[in-house]
Amino acid sequence: MPDPYGAFIPPAKPHIGEEEIEAAVAVLRSGMVVQGPEVAAFEDEFSAVSGTDHCVAVNSGTSALHLSLLAMGIGPGDEVIVPSFSFAASANAVRLVGADPVFADIEAGSFCIDPAHVEALIGPKTAAIMPVHLYGHPADMTRLTAIAERHGLAILEDACQAHGAAVDGRPVGSFGKAGTFSFYPTKNMHSLEGGIVSTDDAQFARTLRLLRNQGMEQRYANEIVGMNMRMTDVSAAIGRVQLRSLGTWTDQRRANAARLDAGIKTVAVPPVAPGAHHIYHQYTVRVEGDRDGALEQLKAAGVGSAVYYPTPIHRLRPFAHIEADLPVTDRAAAEVLSIPVHPSLSESDLDRVIDAVNALEV
Numbered sequence: 001m002p003d004p005y006g007a008f009i010p011p012a013k014p015h016i017g018e019e020e021i022e023a024a025v026a027v028l029r030s031g032m033v034v035q036g037p038e039v040a041a042f043e044d045e046f047s048a049v050s051g052t053d054h055c056v057a058v059n060s061g062t063s064a065l066h067l068s069l070l071a072m073g074i075g076p077g078d079e080v081i082v083p084s085f086s087f088a089a090s091a092n093a094v095r096l097v098g099a100d101p102v103f104a105d106i107e108a109g110s111f112c113i114d115p116a117h118v119e120a121l122i123g124p125k126t127a128a129i130m131p132v133h134l135y136g137h138p139a140d141m142t143r144l145t146a147i148a149e150r151h152g153l154a155i156l157e158d159a160c161q162a163h164g165a166a167v168d169g170r171p172v173g174s175f176g177k178a179g180t181f182s183f184y185p186t187k188n189m190h191s192l193e194g195g196i197v198s199t200d201d202a203q204f205a206r207t208l209r210l211l212r213n214q215g216m217e218q219r220y221a222n223e224i225v226g227m228n229m230r231m232t233d234v235s236a237a238i239g240r241v242q243l244r245s246l247g248t249w250t251d252q253r254r255a256n257a258a259r260l261d262a263g264i265k266t267v268a269v270p271p272v273a274p275g276a277h278h279i280y281h282q283y284t285v286r287v288e289g290d291r292d293g294a295l296e297q298l299k300a301a302g303v304g305s306a307v308y309y310p311t312p313i314h315r316l317r318p319f320a321h322i323e324a325d326l327p328v329t330d331r332a333a334a335e336v337l338s339i340p341v342h343p344s345l346s347e348s349d350l351d352r353v354i355d356a357v358n359a360l361e362v
């Protein structure tokens with residue numbers, strides 16, 4: 001069907017504006033390009049989003065997860081309970097420190113890890129629980145925190161999709177021992193590549209700072225074995241510019257989601273749990289029928305959509321040997337479809353998305 005109104009509506013639209021470009025150029029001209037004043041300021045400013053005393057910037061969200069697990073002392077012989085319905089980075093980080101992921105199912109409504117299943121999976125090797133705030137909807141931190149306390153376990157929050165999401169007004173990234181955020185271009189804010197770890201524990205933050213920089217605080221006085229996971233000041237400067245718009249962009253995403261909620265009649269729109277502040281990194285519907293056909297029909301109508309994630313982690317080759325029976329996850333992987341909700345959508349774009357979804361034949 002020809003598109004009578006305008007161009008193809010992309011499922012995500014990373015923003016790189018003049019301010020970002022100028023901030024990057026200013027850093028390049030300054031000559032202080034790696035883990036300098038911009039990184040320090042970005043860490044300080046992002047603490048307001050995570051609601052924690054400390055933030056430690058690194059070169060990606062995956063690095064943030066990896067370093068957090070190392071700093072928690074998790075390694076061979078340990079198990080970490082993770083959802084299978086997530087981006088592979090969540091489980092990759094567990095394997096990279098030599099520990100074993102144990103896959104929990106999700107709740108059908110929030111798409112986030114199911115606390116009851118988490119508790120059933122806890123055993124003598126369990127070292128930590130890693131909830132993922134998928135699509136920007138917070139996991140049930142009230143129940144997960146109670147379970148972790150009852151069993152003496154640490155929580156590491158994968159908040160890579162959830163900048164500013166909250167439960168009963170408390171921001172994600174502030175519930176666990178640590179939280180991790182990604183600044184990849186398609187996330188709600190970006191720094192080209194980048195990530196941050198949030199924590200209230202000063203000693204833990206110091207360990208992270210050592211680990212990201214070869215184990216050094218003072219040059220050539222290496223205290224522990226570490227890596228190079230530093231953020232550049234170019235990234236931090238771009239992140240600082242983006243951070244100034246995060247609140248406005250989140251409001252716009254939430255307003256767009258409300259429009260979609262009200263307009264869509266043909267498929268199940270994403271429910272929001274009581275007390276949850278959803279920041280709509282993705283707006284994800286369920287298509288009970290020919291989901292992949294729906295994706296093609298939307299494309300033909302000029303509306304970009306995407307499936308996050310078509311294959312749950314426990315069915316990916318590196319993890320397929322791990323025993324897991326996850327019916328809610330399998331069903332979600334077969335039904336989910338994320339449609340545009342990003343802040344660049346115009347009123348007429350939103351109408352086109354709604355009309356295209358309501359015209360689906362599945």
Ligand SMILES: *Cc1c(COP(=O)(O)O)cnc(C)c1O
Nearest residue numbers: 060061062087089160161182184
């Ligand atoms: C994006 C993402 C990551 C990894 O972040 P990168 O910055 O791409 O390394 C980890 N977990 C989840 C859930 C993500 O969406």
